[in-house]
Amino acid sequence: MKRTLGVCYYPEHWPEAQWAEDAVRMAALGLTWVRIGEFAWKRMEPSEGNYRWDWLDRAIEVLGAAGLRVVLGTPTATPPAWVVAKHPDMFAVDENGHTRGYGSRRHYCFSHQGYIGECRKIVTAMAKRYGGNPHVAAWQTDNEYGCHDTTISYSEAARVAFRDWLRGQFPGAGNDGDIDALNAAWGNVFWSMDYDDFDQIGLPNLTVTEPNPAHVHAFRRFTSDQVVAFNRVQTDIIRAHSDAPIAHNYMGRITDFDHFAVGADLDVASWDSYPLGFLEDRVGASSERQRAYAQQGDPDFQAFHHDLYRAVGAARGAHPKGGGRWWVMEQQPGPVNWAPYNPAPLPGMVRLWTWEAFAHGAEAVCYFRWRQAPFAQEQMHAGLLRPDSVVAEAYGEAETVMAELANAPEVTVAQAPVALIFDYDADTAWTVQPHGAGLSYFGLVFDWYRALRKLGLSVDIVPGTARDFAGYALVLAPGLMQMADDLKAALAAAPGQVIVGPRSGARDDNFNIPTTPMPPDWPGSDLVVERVQSMRPDMRIALSGAGTVHSYLEQIAGRGAVVLETEDGAPVAVTCGPNATYMAGWGDDAAHMRLIQTVAPQLDVEEMPEGVRRRQTGAETFWFNYGRSEARIAGQTIPAAGVLRQAT
Ligand code: GAL
Numbered sequence: 112m113k114r115t116l117g118v119c120y121y122p123e124h125w126p127e128a129q130w131a132e133d134a135v136r137m138a139a140l141g142l143t144w145v146r147i148g149e150f151a152w153k154r155m156e157p158s159e160g161n162y163r164w165d166w167l168d169r170a171i172e173v174l175g176a177a178g179l180r181v182v183l184g185t186p187t188a189t190p191p192a193w194v195v196a197k198h199p200d201m202f203a204v205d206e207n208g209h210t211r212g213y214g215s216r217r218h219y220c221f222s223h224q225g226y227i228g229e230c231r232k233i234v235t236a237m238a239k240r241y242g243g244n245p246h247v248a249a250w251q252t253d254n255e256y257g258c259h260d261t262t263i264s265y266s267e268a269a270r271v272a273f274r275d276w277l278r279g280q281f282p283g284a285g286n287d288g289d290i291d292a293l294n295a296a297w298g299n300v301f302w303s304m305d306y307d308d309f310d311q312i313g314l315p316n317l318t319v320t321e322p323n324p325a326h327v328h329a330f331r332r333f334t335s336d337q338v339v340a341f342n343r344v345q346t347d348i349i350r351a352h353s354d355a356p357i358a359h360n361y362m363g364r365i366t367d368f369d370h371f372a373v374g375a376d377l378d379v380a381s382w383d384s385y386p387l388g389f390l391e392d393r394v395g396a397s398s399e400r401q402r403a404y405a406q407q408g409d410p411d412f413q414a415f416h417h418d419l420y421r422a423v424g425a426a427r428g429a430h431p432k433g434g435g436r437w438w439v440m441e442q443q444p445g446p447v448n449w450a451p452y453n454p455a456p457l458p459g460m461v462r463l464w465t466w467e468a469f470a471h472g473a474e475a476v477c478y479f480r481w482r483q484a485p486f487a488q489e490q491m492h493a494g495l496l497r498p499d500s501v502v503a504e505a506y507g508e509a510e511t512v513m514a515e516l517a518n519a520p521e522v523t524v525a526q527a528p529v530a531l532i533f534d535y536d537a538d539t540a541w542t543v544q545p546h547g548a549g550l551s552y553f554g555l556v557f558d559w560y561r562a563l564r565k566l567g568l569s570v571d572i573v574p575g576t577a578r579d580f581a582g583y584a585l586v587l588a589p590g591l592m593q594m595a596d597d598l599k600a601a602l603a604a605a606p607g608q609v610i611v612g613p614r615s616g617a618r619d620d621n622f623n624i625p626t627t628p629m630p631p632d633w634p635g636s637d638l639v640v641e642r643v644q645s646m647r648p649d650m651r652i653a654l655s656g657a658g659t660v661h662s663y664l665e666q667i668a669g670r671g672a673v674v675l676e677t678e679d680g681a682p683v684a685v686t687c688g689p690n691a692t693y694m695a696g697w698g699d700d701a702a703h704m705r706l707i708q709t710v711a712p713q714l715d716v717e718e719m720p721e722g723v724r725r726r727q728t729g730a731e732t733f734w735f736n737y738g739r740s741e742a743r744i745a746g747q748t749i750p751a752a753g754v755l756r757q758a759t
Contacts, residue, residue, distance in 0.1 A: 112522045114469045116509060117144025117182070117477035118495060119441055122170035123154045124484055130170060133481065134177035140495075140506070141513035144477055145174050146440065148237075149184025149254045150216065153191035156233055164240055175246025182358070182440075182477075183247045185237060185345055187230045188254035189216045194229050201226040203264035206316045211261075215488065216254075220264040221337040222272040227344060234348045242352030250357045251440065252345045255383060256338050256373070257365040263334050265316045274309045276333045296621040297325035324543045325622040331367065331539045338368040339376070346376040360440035361423070363416055364393045366553055367542070369535040370419075371574045374426030382420045383441035383479065386413050386464055391450035395554060403722075403739075406457040407752060410724050410737040411561045413464060417471035418560075418572040419533055421524065426574070432582060433526040433571055439468045441479035444505035445493025453491065459752035461508040463735055466515075466754045470726040470733040472524040478509060520758075525729025527569040528714055530583040531560060532591065534575030540592040540618060547645025550662055555590045555697060562703035563587075567717035567725040580605035585711040589694070592617045594631075603634040603688055608711045611687075612694040613665050614643075636687035638669035640695070651699075653678045658702030665695040674709055675702065720744060732757050 118137060122130055137145060147170065148155075156162050171181050195201065195213050202210045203220040211218060219226050241247045256262065281296070283289030288309050299305040304323060306312055315322035315330050346357050356378035361370055363382065374380050386408025390401055394409045404410065417437070425435030444461055446453040465476045478495055485498040495506045533556055541552035563570050571583075578601040580586050586609045588594075588602060594616040602609045615631040617640070618624060625632065629639050643665045646652075651659040655678050664683070671685035674692055684706055687693045692710050696702075708716060717725060722738030733756050736742045736749040749755045 112474055114473070114516055114519060114522055115143035115475045116140075116465070116513060116516075117142050117146065117475055119146045119477055119480045120174075121150070121480070121484075122147060123151045123166070125482070127166070127169070130173045131177075134174045134179060137174075137179055137481065138177040140509060141516075142509075143180055144182055144249075144475055145179045145481075146182035146184060146251060146477055147171075147174070149186055149251060150189045152186035152189055152194075152233060155186060155237070156191075158193055159197065162236055167241075171241070171244060171246050175244075179246075180248035181244075181246045182249040182251055183237070183241055184251040185230075185234050185253055185349075187219075187233065187252075187345070190219055190226065190229065194226070198223065198225040198229070200267065202266070203261060204266040204269075206263075206265060208265065208317055215259075217259050217261040220266045220268050221262070221334065221341045222264065222266065222268040224268070227341065230341075231344055231348065234345045238349045238352035242349070242355075247353070247355055249355050249379070250349050250353065251381075252342055252349075252357060252359045252377075255360055255362045255365075256342070257368055258362050262338060262365075262367040263331070265314045269334070269337075270314050272337065273314065273330060273333050274312055276336065277312060277329065278309055280329070296623075297323055297329075298623060299323070327543045328539060328622045331543065332536070335368040335372065335535065335539070339372045342373050343376050356436070358438065358440065361420060363389045363412065364553060366535055366538040370423045371426045371535065371576070374423040377424075377427060379436045379438060379474070380420040380424035380426075381438040381440035382416055384413055384416065384439050384464065384468070385441075385443040385447055385450075386460070387443060387454055387456060388447045388450040391452055404737060405452075405454050407460050407722075407737045407739075408464070410722055410735070411557070411564050413467055414471060414564065414724065414726070415557060415560050415572075417468055417473065418531075418570055421472050422533070422572045422574060431524070431526075432579075433524045434472060437473060438475040438477065439465075439473055440477055442468070442476050444478045444480075444495055444509075445503055446491070447493070448489050448491035455493075455504070457739070457752045458504070459508070459750070461505045462511055463737075463752055463754050465509070465512045466733065466756070467726070467735050469519075469522070470728060470731070470735075470756075472522060472728070474522050478505060519756075520730050523728045523730040525727070526582050527571040527727075528584045529563055529568050529711075530571045530573045530577070530580060530586045531556065531563070532575055532577065532586070532588045533572045534591060536593065537575065537591050540622070541590065541614075543622070545645075546643070547662060549648065550645060550697075552590045552592075558697070558700070559587050559589050559703055562700050562707060564724050565700060565719050566704055566707060566714070567719050568707075568714060569725070569727045577601075580607065580609075583607045584714055585610070585707065588615070590614050593620060599632070599634055603691060605690060607690065609691045610684075610694055610706060610710060611691060613663055613696055615693070617643075631687070631693060633687040633691065633693065636669065636671065636691075636693075638667060638671055638685065638687045638693055640665045641668050642666040652696075654683060654698075654702055655680075656705065658705055659699050660696035660702060661699060662697040664697070667693065667695045675706060717745075723749065727759065730759060732759050
């Protein structure tokens, strides 16, 4: 498959007389894809049942006639005022019990059946009308599930649906669940929290002090299932009328629903990559690092999500090891409007970000957006064109990439030497019980990812449901608080080396500490976690040799060989089997890099200069320089904000 570029376009924002010229300019730039429609519900259905497809018919025709392929978005992220008036209780409710209001977007609760009915109607009407349209070459469901903190809702609709979901989790006689089983599983004897009936179960907000973690954990699993079900309503309808692939555009560092489960209903995973916005508002880097990379973005954050969504893209159908189909559906082209500070990218970065996506196997990169809007919320958000249609900086970089693509190979993905497990349910478990302020599963996994990348390694992210680890020299499984026995067995039998911990198997499926035996209960090992502590962010415990641990440290006992220990001689990493090492703490980069190299010395490691990262695809090797000055590597020079690409 060819690597392609595209753009996000809103025909409803511009006079119809401008469409044809826009389409011709997009095609002249070499773009393949144009995504439209995802917020245009009010223009498609101005009042209930009164569909207006004429303008959309013409827009698709104009774009298609110019040679562009349309990605058609369903508009369910922006229910218009008439939908809200008809279903006044369709809003999500926040943790404080406040209803989230109308006037922006994503103002719905995933559990509201009346709203789901409205979605079913508009998506059915769209799918029937455009399912056979030759220019509609792909679909996008909704827009960025979970963005603006919209997965979890404490609404009445959610309460009713949660009780039913729990009845299904604890089945009893007839249609009712087994409430005694739930009480026992959650340990409700503690503080006399036992329920007599499922209808007494509330949502885990507004409690006087901490709610039962088992309750919170169940509620979060339920909300994830609600997102999956919401999306499936749309994919079932679209598939009944269209053969075109279906995608959803996920976001960066949104972990409160299981993207692999949503992905099982989609053909292509895609995500919206805003490197500078993310650095300011969700990477969690130190202020010194934020300053150093303010105009480039974090050197690992984009790649992490590329690798993650390549895995999510493999959730449906059969794919070779290494991952499935994925795109960048929205690529930051210049300053955005929504982060605390919104700097301009360094010259070269839009090109670098685009090539980095291709290096990680993207089929397409679409820039957000074609033209900057002079009105409403995103007036301060750059596009490829200025509001007056003059080209903006990113346009030239897209042109450069187009020219370079002419001589580049097709999309290639090879299995990486290292697999890193990322499990959304584990993220939920850490969110429910971080055991220390700010400790997050995402943060831990991302730290391991950065250590691998500083060693120049390419990584396959794999889901927690993976059981086949053949071909990987090293598998990392940090922080899996709940670990199925068959996952432990598959890892213990993996042909490569495995690093697990901390918190491996620390909770059972009902969020209780297993006691027979105590964690981690690793096959064939006597290793036991005797005590756990979390630490202030400014505390560091030095290891003998390089590196420190911080944030989280377990006291472990057993006969395994010590691989890392503190300066005081406490074991931090120990072997727990012929191929497995248990890491009992949260290491810094030096500790993680040491452990990787000690455990898997056969890996082709190349230590990267600051800001430089390497990615190997089988057909090509890439080096990306996120730094502000040129870097030397492999006997070559990479300019600041530059890319080096070599055939292998
Ligand atoms: C994305 C969103 C777009 C637009 C963009 C601005 O999160 O999907 O609709 O709002 O951000 O950066």
